[in-house]
Amino acid sequence: MITGFALVCLNVGDLDEAKRFYVDVLGFEVGIDREMDGFRWLTVHVPGRPELPMMLVVPEPPVVEEPIAGQLHSLMARGYLGLGALSTDDCRATCAELKARGVEITEEPEERFYGIDAAFRDPFGNHWRLTQPKTLDDIRDGAT
Incomplete structure (x- = not known):
């Protein structure tokens, strides 16, 4: 298993x-x-x-x-080899911090069914999502 x-x-x-x-x-x-x-x-x-x-x-x-x-x-x-998403408790604040450190934010934070989501790239082009996830119960229930 x-x-x-x-x-x-x-x-x-x-x-x-x-x-x-x-x-x-x-x-x-x-x-x-x-x-x-x-x-x-x-x-x-x-x-x-x-x-x-x-x-x-x-x-x-x-x-x-x-x-x-x-x-x-x-x-x-x-940007085709990104692994997925990194989680954060506050997507908007984390994006602001990353921008201040010179990180290329490619998509600003946006509300989605699974949470608040943004995107950035590392210096090599790897695409990452940055997500403030909702709980699975909220996603299943369709909470916004």
């Missing part, structure tokens, strides 16, 4: 730049940052949630061979 996610991987263009963005700008914490067998393992997680790590990976040889590596970089830059 599957009990949850153990690790989520996100393609990025540069590990040091990704670490600066996800830690210094978004406020994530570093879980692992070490080199093993010629590969740099870098995981980050939201504060206080180390059980939900995101591994930052540069898609390049020898991990990913050409021409696939180039195709992944191209898709990433266009």
Whole structure:
């Protein structure tokens, strides 16, 4: 039986730049940052949630061979490889904070059936949703 996610991987263009963005700008914490067998393992997680790590990976040889590596970089830059949504308790306030830190907000906060939702991109083009979710009961009941 599957009990949850153990690790989520996100393609990025540069590990040091990704670490600066996800830690210094978004406020994530570093879980692992070490080199093993010629590969740099870098995981980050939201504060206080180390059980939900995101591994930052540069898609390049020898991990990913050409021409696939180039195709992944191209898709990433266009925003096609985003993982999904990050949650927040206050979407509008978080967007304002991120804007002040220089984050590109691509969609301003908007009310949706599942909560308040916005979008932003990381320095590599990865598309993220930022969501202040409603409870599942509210969504099922159609609460606005």
